[in-house]
Amino acid sequence: MRLDDLDRRLVVACQSGLPLDPRPYHAIGAQLGISAELVMARLARMQAAGVVRRIGVVPNHYALGYVANGMTVWDVADDRVDALGEAVGQLDFVSHCYRRPRRPPLWPYNLFAMVHGHSRAEVETQAAAIADLLGPALNARDILYSSHILKKTGLRIG
Amino acid sequence: MRRADPKPAPPLDEIDRRLINTMQGGFPLVERPFMAIADRLNLSERQLLTRLGRLLDERVLTRFGPLFNADRMGGVNVLAAMAVPETDYEEIALVVNAQPEVAHNYRREHALNMWFVVAAETPKRAEKAFARIEAATGLEVFRFPKEREYFVELKLKV
Known part of the structure; x- marks a missing residue:
């Protein structure tokens, strides 16, 4: 999948983690000046394309x-x-x-x-x-x- | 630099364990995702957020959020190794870790004693990171790009 500029900004905003906020996608959207719906839609698309392997916690073995x-x-x-x-x-x-x-x-x-x-x-x-x-x-x-x-x-x- | 062993793990209670087992994947793309997970764990949204924050602070979890796969963005993940003299080990670890493309770095017991993964958006950027490391350390970087992926799925049960 080819990332467009918005996808890239979204990756940069999420790559160190999602905020521990009851509405994390709103928080990310506010940071990027886009709606939470668009954040979720873009993440869903990246997940379907395998760009996002999974969303969750990474334990320290x-x-x-x-x-x-x-x-x-x-x-x-x-x-x-x-x-x-x-x-x-x-x-x-x-x-x-x-x-x-x-x-x-x-x-x-x-x-x-x-x-x-x-x-x-x-x-x-x-x-x-x-x-x-x-x-x-x-x-x-x-x-x-x-x-x-x-x-x-x-x-x-x- | 964090010691991997034998640092004692903070004791995990039953709720921590269920949280870790439940949250390694499948974090929902919905307005209140923590609420959805908290319901499954019989916690309040607030309790889940507090606990997640604590597990991250204690380094039981190394991160929380989307896990991106550079390969699927047209980028690459390349495993590489170096034979680092013991006397220079710490200093060279700093040089390697300072490269933003270095996603993981582990000390391993072998003549090739430093193993790291370079994740970059393009093969050219990965190669540049290797070249910088070779120039800064004077050591050869052995590249082990994957030729076939048979399986990737890390889920640790606790």
């Missing part, structure tokens, strides 16, 4: 007890990675799953799956289930745990 956040990475045979990536993405503990380029020799992995657990043992059990699914197509693997959140702001446009 750590504060919710998800202290083990593992980026599991896998070197999977090229001719099998798409079928297997779809299957890995369907596992209920996988939140994000992508194919990405390898950067040999430092980085042989082409499949990334994010998993979240209350302990590293839980993440390792989840990774073992992924390994089982990948079977003989799997060549090498690793788990990169996050130890600090350095920044988490989401998209910012100017």
